[in-house]
Amino acid sequence: MVRTGREWEPIRVTPRDHDVCVARGGWIFYVRGVKVGEPFVGNLTWDGSLVGLILLPIMKGAAFLFWGRVKTWKVGVVRVKDTKWGGRIRVVYKERLTAGQSPNLRIAELVAAVNDGTFDK
Numbered sequence: 101m102v103r104t105g106r107e108w109e110p111i112r113v114t115p116r117d118h119d120v121c122v123a124r125g126g127w128i129f130y131v132r133g134v135k136v137g138e139p140f141v142g143n144l145t146w147d148g149s150l151v152g153l154i155l156l157p158i159m160k161g162a163a164f165l166f167w168g169r170v171k172t173w174k175v176g177v178v179r180v181k182d183t184k185w186g187g188r189i190r191v192v193y194k195e196r197l198t199a200g201q202s203p204n205l206r207i208a209e210l211v212a213a214v215n216d217g218t219f220d221k
Contacts, residue, residue, distance in 0.1 A: 118175075118203050122214045123182055129214045130178040133203035135170040136196065141178055141189055172196065173203040177210055177219050192219045 118133030134140060176194030181187035193210070197203060213219065 118173075118207055120207060120211050122211060124214065125217070125220055126182050127220065128180050128182045129219060130180075131175070131207050131210045131214060132178060133173055133175045133207050136172045136174055137170055140174065140176060140191060140194065171199045173201065175203045175206045175210060177214060179219060 120131040
């Protein structure tokens with residue numbers, strides 16, 4: 101989960117090296133970099149069904165085995181209202197990087213764009 105210093109967190113994600121949180125103008129922006137195949141918002145969790153209970157360990161095992169092989173990243177900006185109740189989680193920008201390209205530079209550019217107000221509307 102990305103920590104914003106609040107007792108509540110609107111987006112349930114496991115923080116990684118490529119996650120940046122920016123609170124600005126009544127919004128919380130998450131600039132994220134994840135490997136292709138990973139969910140951009142949220143984590144792989146059980147949906148409460150019997151089929152989901154059976155498939156969840158299989159899916160997590162497959163993700164564990166193949167995660168290291170994936171060379172392509174996707175980066176983007178996720179936005180939610182900066183209130184206790186949160187609101188609709190919206191992906192306002194997402195792009196897929198070329199194979200082998202590190203996401204660090206593009207994440208830094210997106211953080212600068214968030215701070216400039218590019219994704220406020």
